[in-house]
Amino acid sequence: MIDIAEIHSIRPSKLNDFAGQEDIKTNLKIYLEGAKSRGDPLDHTLFNGPPGLGKTTLAKIVAYEMETEMKMIIAPAITKVADLAAILTSLSKNEVLFIDEIHRLNKSIEELLYSALEDYKIDILIGEGPSAKILNINLPKFTLIGATTRIGLISKPLRDRFGIIFNMGFYTIDELKPIIMRTAKIFDFSCDEDASEEVAMRSRGTPRIAVKLLKRVRDFLSIKKLNFLTKDEVLKIFVAISIDKFGLEEEDRRYLKFIAVNYGSLPVGIETISAALSMERDTIEDYIEPYLISIGIVQRTSRGRVLTENGLNYAMNLI
Numbered sequence: 001m002i003d004i005a006e007i008h009s010i011r012p013s014k015l016n017d018f019a020g021q022e023d024i025k026t027n028l029k030i031y032l033e034g035a036k037s038r039g040d041p042l043d044h045t046l047f048n049g050p051p052g053l054g055k056t057t058l059a060k061i062v063a064y065e066m067e068t069e070m071k072m073i074i075a076p077a078i079t080k081v082a083d084l085a086a087i088l089t090s091l092s093k094n095e096v097l098f099i100d101e102i103h104r105l106n107k108s109i110e111e112l113l114y115s116a117l118e119d120y121k122i123d124i125l126i127g128e129g130p131s132a133k134i135l136n137i138n139l140p141k142f143t144l145i146g147a148t149t150r151i152g153l154i155s156k157p158l159r160d161r162f163g164i165i166f167n168m169g170f171y172t173i174d175e176l177k178p179i180i181m182r183t184a185k186i187f188d189f190s191c192d193e194d195a196s197e198e199v200a201m202r203s204r205g206t207p208r209i210a211v212k213l214l215k216r217v218r219d220f221l222s223i224k225k226l227n228f229l230t231k232d233e234v235l236k237i238f239v240a241i242s243i244d245k246f247g248l249e250e251e252d253r254r255y256l257k258f259i260a261v262n263y264g265s266l267p268v269g270i271e272t273i274s275a276a277l278s279m280e281r282d283t284i285e286d287y288i289e290p291y292l293i294s295i296g297i298v299q300r301t302s303r304g305r306v307l308t309e310n311g312l313n314y315a316m317n318l319i
């Protein structure tokens, strides 16, 4: 069963408790203070980056720091213009509207956002034919926070309406360590520096993965009735769950093996990989590749995916 209280405590609610992403935090702090001192909402903000880096967490932090509420919706759930109009007209002054996966917003719905974002106004067509009327509605000033894993799929008019755009990158080992120690404490076990470093190395630069790994670690510790995690223990657990020292799992290994065996160091198209591995293209592009690219074992080129020398060596060791 999912423990709601636990989820809330894992997610930091104040900007000062959010670890890593120092440049974003420094700037966000200034923008928040500026907006608050003027009594304005924060400018519309877009968070871009791979899954699990803290986009939703930061949106909630913005609402908390602005002492306001947040309404949250995932873009594909808005299927009609009227749905978005209903959400927009329900906002109160300075409230945060968080739209997740904003690159998946339907075009006609996106157009309604343009005037809402720029002028805090929307025009809605009521009725049909000659009796149709345009209703102009004024909205309170609000903040739109968009989150996306694919900034390239957001149209220019929408992108230009975000006053603030933050690109989030993978966390370093040192940035992940405090997140791991803090989460371990919430999970009721302690963890020394060395142990947290081993977990961090396997977290693919991603807090969500760090949290997920710690849940597995917690299971192993509970069975052994231990409440302290050491480096030795971590190493044993990761062997048991087949996660290597780079954080690569079975899916990554299948991906790398397929390319190495069939293409060596030649390029291969994403559709071919997706069909061969029976894996959705989006899953490969969002979850598998960004990290493999960031550690320099795969490259995306115009002719397809290519294993680097390191990637080929790694894959050959698996065969």
Ligand SMILES: Nc1ncnc2c1ncn2[C@@H]1O[C@H](COP(=O)(O)OP(=O)(O)OP(=O)(O)O)[C@@H](O)[C@H]1O
Binding pocket: 010, 011, 012, 017, 018, 019, 020, 050, 051, 052, 053, 054, 055, 056, 057, 058, 147, 149, 179, 207, 208, 209, 211
């Ligand atoms: N900087 C951080 N400090 C502490 N915990 C964090 C941090 N960033 C993320 N987390 C934790 O990692 C998990 C994932 O964060 P979050 O849901 O905000 O990611 P996301 O970027 O919105 O991911 P997605 O794109 O998949 O929606 C949460 O449990 C959150 O508490």
Ligand SMILES: [Mg+2]
Binding pocket: 055, 056, 057, 100, 147
């Ligand atoms: Mg999210």
